[in-house]
Amino acid sequence: MAEKKMVDIYILGKKYTVPSTLTIMDSMEYAGYQLIRSCGCRSGFCGACATVYRVQGQSELKVTLACQSEVEDGMYLTQIPFFPGKKAVYDMDKVEASADTMVEKYPEIYKCIGCNACTKGCSQGINVMQYIAYAQRGEFEKCAHESFDCVGCGICASKCPAGITHYNVGLLARRITGKHIAPKSKHLMERVEEINAGKLDAELDEMMNKSIDELKDLYNHRDITK
Numbered sequence: 001m002a003e004k005k006m007v008d009i010y011i012l013g014k015k016y017t018v019p020s021t022l023t024i025m026d027s028m029e030y031a032g033y034q035l036i037r038s039c040g041c042r043s044g045f046c047g048a049c050a051t052v053y054r055v056q057g058q059s060e061l062k063v064t065l066a067c068q069s070e071v072e073d074g075m076y077l078t079q080i081p082f083f084p085g086k087k088a089v090y091d092m093d094k095v096e097a098s099a100d101t102m103v104e105k106y107p108e109i110y111k112c113i114g115c116n117a118c119t120k121g122c123s124q125g126i127n128v129m130q131y132i133a134y135a136q137r138g139e140f141e142k143c144a145h146e147s148f149d150c151v152g153c154g155i156c157a158s159k160c161p162a163g164i165t166h167y168n169v170g171l172l173a174r175r176i177t178g179k180h181i182a183p184k185s186k187h188l189m190e191r192v193e194e195i196n197a198g199k200l201d202a203e204l205d206e207m208m209n210k211s212i213d214e215l216k217d218l219y220n221h222r223d224i225t226k
Contacts, residue, residue: 007073024051024066024077050080050153063155065123083154085165088172095172097180099138106169109136111162118156118166124149128156128166135169141181143173 005020016031049066056074088105095101109132118128131146147170156166194200
């Protein structure tokens with residue numbers, strides 16, 4: 001069996017030698033870090049593993065998701081707990097499905113210069129600039145579908161010269177679509193009424209009393225409608 005190629009990386013300034021085939025996240029665990037919170041695949045929320053790095057000898061700062069990028073020799077890493085982008089405050093019962101909503105809540109989207117840095121920076125390959133264009137025109141359903149896979153890591157916003165927080169724009173579009181545009185789900189409304197009437201209290205209590213391992217087993221063996 002061929003020996004794995006090892007590379008040197010620096011995590012928060014400390015040097016570690018790790019296999020070159022690992023992702024940034026796996027390399028941190030290989031180095032002894034315990035990622036037990038925050039990251040979605042480590043009992044947290046997806047999109048929390050945004051990482052800034054620079055490769056030795058190169059001047060460019062790069063941003064990526066630690067779960068999706070492999071390590072490079074001479075890589076200096078630091079993690080971002082969150083990206084400090086603008087998040088508008090609004091009441092969904094008062095928000096309307098009109099272009100004026102975006103003008104009011106996220107006026108900076110109209111400063112977009114079309115550089116496409118947001119799309120190029122997206123670790124998931126989402127066409128970010130396109131869904132911002134839909135938001136500008138008030139095409140919320142298209143914006144919602146184009147941004148649906150976004151995990152809100154903030155990498156797009158970190159690269160935007162116009163100061164747009166794209167992921168929050170997409171979130172508002174999806175909320176508007178769900179509340180005002182998408183057809184209502186009859187069976188979902190019926191289930192909500194059953195929950196409010198207390199018909200599922202016993203099942204919910206049973207679920208709440210299960211251990212983490214039991215819940216994982218239920219999830220992994222759940223029936224999935226195709």
